[in-house]
Amino acid sequence: MTISRIDCANRLPMTDTTPALDQPYDPAKVEPRWYAFWEKNGVFASTDAASDARPVYVVPMPPPNVTGSLHMGHAQRCTLEDALVRWHRMRGFNALWQPGTDHAGIATQLVVERLLAREGVTRHDMGREAFVARVWQWRRETGDRILLQQRILGASPDWSRAKFTMDPDLSRAVTEAFVRLYEQGLMYRATRLINWCPECRTSLSDLEVENEEGANGELFEFAYEVEGDAGPSAPREIVVATTRPETMLGDTAVAVHPDDPRYKALHGKCVRHPFVERSFPIITDAVLVDPKFGTGAVKVTPAHDFNDFATGKRHDLEEINILNLDGTLNANAGSFAGMDRKEARRAVKRALEERGLARGSKPHTLTLPRCQRSGGVVEPMISTQWFLKMGSMAERALDAVHSGKTEIIPAEWVKTYDHFLESIQDWCVSRQLWWGHQIPAWHGPDGKVVVARERPKDLGPEWTQDPDVLDTWFSSALWPFSTLGWPERTPALAKFYPASDLETGYDILFFWVARMMMMGLHFMGEVPFRRVLLSGLIVDETGEKMGKLRGNVIDPLDLVHGASFVDVVKKTLPGAPEAEALAKFKKAYPSAAAMGGGFPAFGADAVRFTLASYPPSNKRIALAPKRIEGNRHFLNKIWNATRLSLDLLGEHAWRDPIAPKGFYNQWIRSRFAATCAAVHAGMDAFRVDEATQAAYRFFWNDFCDWYLELVKPILRKQADGTFFRPDQVPETQDTLAYVLEGSLRLMHPLMPFLTEELWQRVPKPASRKASIAFGPYPTPDSETAAHDPSVEAQMELLQAVISAARTVRSEHNVDKKADVPMRVRSSSPETVAFLRGHHEAIRLLVKTAGEPSFEASSGARERGTTLSVVPAAAGSVEVLVGLKGLVTKDEEVARIDRELKKIDKELAAMDKKLSAPGFVDRAPREVVVESRQQRQALVDARERLVAARKVAEEL
């Protein structure tokens, strides 16, 4: 076919490697070829040169963990950020999408420890230095995998600026930040009750503790014997209830409510601990004790419970730590020392029973604090750690959002952000890990501490560096400026700080976004970014969170390249029986289950377009594979429409278009202009979903369904080799080429591969650069002159007339091949004239026998015709289709009745509205006028239908 001839035209820079435009569209043949091309042409490059006068657009990419393999969340980040970055780049911005990876302290250490465990080695066997060396080796081998995976999705960050949080320059920034914070009195060391994960053997910040609600437990009751004699009527014992019996080894008080009459006699008395040589007081505390809960008496363990800790401070109680760092009990636990905490719980209960102090137990649901990384139960524990004061930093971060210096989109999140910062506690930043930024503090004799950028030379050998490292999120919080060279005053820092947009999932609003706000304001004196764009979390099709245990994880690359479900579940549920894993997976994705044995290769563009099509207000995004399939069909549509267009354009050489005179050309240009405006509005407001929808509808429903169909007869030569309407050919070719090329550019940020592939082949101005990615982008301004609502309104009428005739054909099951006579009438001479002007389109799209006729309305009608009405205020249009011998009287009456029913329903609604008291007086005038026009159109249409029904027997 003609396509191959066009392939040989000199439009294509890569003729030797580019396959023909085979049908159907195969992303596997197209996508792999373009990434290297973009890199070679420097598409992704930004410049920090002060002399560059372009406006700047900066997006810091949330650095994925080096442990990470690409998951749907990453794919979503990639898609949205890449769309925004490409969009700006095409519009002439100096765009920096800052890539990199995060060292992910705990996560990485756990991964490498697990590897070592297979070799039968622990990190303690190796020692710190060797272990850290091993982690570095691991990171060199696998840490960049995720960056390679992002390329498959078409991500376009400036790779030349890629950073890793443990790079020397970023590590230096971390040290500098720590030292300055210390010098400013914001970073301090303190002994406090903190969250301790015995499995990771490190402290955690409040945010790293996840509370598991509804855990099954029991409320265990036991008695403490009261010491001394409180009088004959006073109780000899006091019964307390607890969900953690083993912590009684650290009890230093029993609390009751001051007003509780049951315990009045015991105020000030002491109880004896049954297992350790200790007695402690019965105190009164209205804050801690709810007299209605349990027995109304509460055991107090200041060293292992946050509420009890506060109570201890109020009453000056002793804090007795009973735990070792690995979760076993220490010497304070007396005879229970050395036991694991779980074992100790059983042992304590048994011992209490033996002493006759147990008072029974009942089932109880509780909230269990769990470590975000290991899943282990977190123990509150007294420990000396480094803390960062949050108060004043949090205030500035709050102000920045309230004053509009940083905008959070969607705005619903502002309240959540506020609440977090308003109630924030100081941040425990030290971690007892080996992998991370070691704290730049040195400990000397007598508890002396020195904090410095480097080990001070005058410190003796007895001074040792603090073994702890910093929370991973500490270095992440510096990301928007540490990646640009801070603390040096680099050109990049001057050019690219603050960033424009920070896009991420809402799940790290506290972990990352709020902390970057605080650190950015503190160190740079300016917000780190102008907008925070938050998107929802991707969950499975039934709304469940994706997780290994659930067996519903989808690897985005499996969607891109295709994969059998068997292979998919091998990854999601390794080791599980295949049938069971498959069943779980298919239950999680009902629409995928209908696809047969696996995912077809949807291609990166289809996955991206789908991810971009969910609105950010959606907190949970239920990933429906069917939807990806639908979008792949859309890409195929673009592919084929381009093939057709190239065929219709032949050897057409680009001419800059002038304002078209032909109606269809005016119409498609107007629709294109409206679409550019809608896409721009969507992209600008972080409603990428609206941009995708506008592009989809335009390209498919306007450009393909109508414009290409209307233009075919004009641009296709007839059998005798001549054009049917030679005078219309040049302008139509120009317009087709213009809209096609513009559409590809318009959609490029959303589907970079396909648009590049096709754009390389379509006619375009000589001024265009090597890649579509260089733009320019079709903007509302560049298209606005073509926008013409009156043309669009006329086109809608024409479309309605054609559709009416098609409906009649279809409803009466007229053979597709049969030509039918058609007659169009209206009481409006203008309408008749307009429609007559489009007789050619009507003839072709309805497939009429001979030319349709156009005339003023009259009551008479030929035998054998069926009548349908298109309501219009200026005078409804009657569409008469000759169906002699093709339809019975009954069928026609039934069809007219259906039409009447519809119109009656609309008319009733309109009458109700118009006759409602106050409507005419109080509604805006244009609404009243419009409603009256609509009603008139309906009444008119109805009259014609009623008349038509009367003569239906003529059939």
Added chain:
RNA sequence: GGGCGGGUAGCUCAGCGGUAGAGCGCUGGCCUUACAAGCCGGAUGUCGCAGGUUCAAACCCUGUCCCGCCCA
């Protein structure tokens, strides 16, 4: 206990003050020389429930019931 979302067609979701929408699914007819991953048609909703504001409410307000998430 506090906060934030959500409940619209069988499914996944738009719409957020002027006559209910899309994709998928369902269904009738078409292998019409771009596309069957398609084309031309069709059916399908008391917009969670109850009040209120308004000339007008899926949309605003109040209450209420479910579902989800976050914080304590």
